[in-house]
Each structure stands twice: as structure tokens, then as C-alpha cells.
Amino acid sequence: MTRDEIRATVLRTLGEIAPEADLSTLEPDVSFRDQLDVDSMDLLNFVIALHARLHVDIPEADYPKLATLDGCMDYLAAACVVRSDVGHA
């Protein structure tokens, strides 16, 4: 999975959780919580959807790493690489 595909998935998922948000103005290094008025229930639903779409395991301890768009990209890109390595092993 390319970074662009991951990014598109993250943005699509965010759009479903905060349908009124204008994601084109999303600051990549500011937390979703501060920009989108999302709460812990929204973030839980975000993680559940990413898990289902990208097939990555996201332990609860890693949730803080998914707080921003940049954080999501780094974490998910790494997780997807690890997964495909395992797949080829």
C-alpha cells in the first residue's frame, strides 16, 4: 500500500467521523482532537475503521501516535510495511 493510498484512507475515515469538517484545511501536525472537535468515542471509531480497512493491529498504547495526520501516516506506513514483510516470509 502506498503512502497516497494510506492518506486517502485516513482522510476518508476522518470524513465519516466528522462529516461537517473541511479536511482540505487540515493541519497535518495539529491533533484531530483540536481541529475537528472529536472525542474519545470518535477516535475509537477511527481506529476501528482503520483496522478494518488497512488490516493493521493498533494496540491501545499506540493510540497517541495516531493523534495527527502526520502521526497516522508514519505509524500506518510502518505498520503496513511490517505486515507485508510478514506476508512474504
Place this chain on the structure above:
Amino acid sequence: MADFLMPILTADMSAGTLVEWRKKPGETLRRGDIIALVETDKGLIDIEVFSPGVLERIVVAPGTTVPTGTVLAVIREERPTGAPVTAITAPPPIAPILPALQPVSPPPAHPGPLLPAEARRKISPLARKLVAELGVDPATIRGTGPGGVIRREDVERAAAARAAAPAEQPRAPLDRQTRARQAIGAAMARSKREIPHYYLATTIDMHRAMSWLAEQNQKRAVEDRLLYGVLLIKAVALALKEVPELNSLWRGSEAVRSDAVHVGVAISLRGGGLVAPAIHGTSEQDLGELMRRFRDLVQRARSGGLRSSELSDPTITVTSLGERGVESLFGIIFPPQVAIVGFGTIVERPWVVGGQIVPRPVVTATLSADHRVSDGHRGGLFLSAVGRLLQEPERL
């Protein structure tokens, strides 16, 4: 024959818009069936039937906004022989508190065909607000959001297109936000005027609860993970068994204890406003089931599809502003309830354990309760029970 009225679902409800009939004249109605879809300040609500019977006649057409208590339809009651009368009576109505607060809005300019309910719900709350303000018929809007969701831009585009069309008539804007604020204000003013509130607070050590939760969530699949909020809700429900008078509802001049515990959870709505629907039978659910219901309730509160009983049944309310970093809050009681429990955010604080100062996650729990029903002594026992129950999370 029984009149089916526009219900008063919450103390701050003064009017509702009949959006869609889900039953046709002649159809049989069972208790719990959804008879109609009504739009209120709290969003789109599925209205349930309380008395079984047959829908005789529809009085109010879709698209009409009427005050609470208006006859919407007539039901021919069919009381099954031998059935207890209590099983088919509606819950005691909440006293209407907002007589003619503001003029009832005119029916929409386009009563036209209604969208199927599912399609109607695919509209962001902000867009829905805008639809009301601009008076655009949602059926004429093409949604460009994910899965065809109607977004703000779509509404604005449709409104602009309509403005360009000469045949359309302008419509008085309907400021839903202002109306909702007025309604909440009136309900809370009445609560403060009529209910002699007393307030208590205590700080609860959340170390055990949070450690246990982290351990649990490590084992649980992502969709089964728990938020700490469900531990708080369950602890409140169980503590009410020890101080049951806090789980009462006013019926006329009498506060009646409720055997069932239906905790109402305060949920903020996107674009403003608040709703506190019930998790039915809160004390009977295990944490996993409670979490599933909580998630479902939040989702439906924000996208439409709450059931009328969820709005009218809470026997107590739990509210939390922890998400925004607030450390403590004292709620205002929602009539006809007699208590509201508040939780702030969980903060790390120096705490004394066995003579040593250690960092501990703590939460401030508060109780606002009706002095006519309980006193500070009993309220204190309740808060202390909540704190004790949270020290044994595995038993919640």
C-alpha cells in the same frame, strides 16, 4: 380510541416536526413499533408506540411542525384480555414547561415526496442545520460526501441554484440553534427555580480502574475495547442499588423510585446542543455489552435514529466534560429526574498511598441532587460507593 400526541421527550422539548409516518391507517401497532419519525432540536427521533392497537386515522401531515401535546393520529386500542393495564399504558408524561415559547414554524414549502429514512440520515448535522436555515428541500440536494452524504457545500450549492430559479419563493429563515438554546435555557431555568439542588464532590483514585482497563484492552479485539466512561457509568448504576432514592422520577407531587436503572448519558451534538438518552437496564449489562450500547447510542445521537423511549426513560443522568480537560462540573438536574452525576477529566496528581506520595490518575466525581428526595448524607454514601466500586473494576 386514543389520541396519539406529539410527545414531550425531554424537558426542553416544546415542539416537533412530523417528518414521516412509518405506519399506514389500518395497520396493526404493537408496543415498541416505530410509528413515526419526528425531527426535534435533538435530531431525528423514531417515535415508538406505547399502546397496541390499530392506526385509525392520521391527523398531522408530514412536514408539519406542531407543539407538544398536539394530536398526531388516532389509535383504536385493542387491549388483549387479561393483559395487565400497566403493560400498555404510556409512561407518565413530563409536565409541559414551554407553553408557546416561540411561534411554531411554518410547514416546509415543499412537502413533496420524502426520502427514504436511510437516505435522509445521510446528511451531516451541520448540513441538516443549514437545510433548516436556508429552507432547502433535502430531496433536491445531491450529496457529494463519502457514501453520498449531504455536506454543507451541497446544501449551499442547492440553495444557490434555487435562488437562481425565478419560480422559487423565499422562505423565512428558521434559526434552529437559537430555538434549541431557548428551549434548554427554559428547561434549566425551571430546574433551578423548582428543584432545591445540593452539590457534593469527591476525588476518586483511578489507578486500579485504568490499569485493569489497559490490561483488558490489550486482550480485546479493537472493536471490543472499552472506554473508561463505561466503568464510570456502570459504577454509578451499581451504586444506585445502595442509595436507590437517587434513582427516582417525579410523578406529579410524588418522587417515585424506579426499580430499573436507565442511566442517561450526556452526549454533545455536532454543531451544538446536548442530548442525554438512556442506556436501558444499565445495571444489568456487562461492560462489553454496555460499551456496545454506548457506542451505538452516541452514533445514533449524532446521526439520527434515537428512539423516543431512549429520550424519555432516563432515571438519572451522567455527564462528563473530561474530554475538554475540565476537572469538575456540577450538573443541573433534568426534570423529572432527581440527580445528575458529573465526572471531570482524569488527571495525574500527587496522591498519598500508605504514607508515600505517589503519582496517581484521579477523577473528580460530583453529585447534584434534589433535596426534596435525598440529603447530603445519603448523597455522600452514593459518591463513596461509586469510588469503592471503581477500586474493584473486575467486579463491575
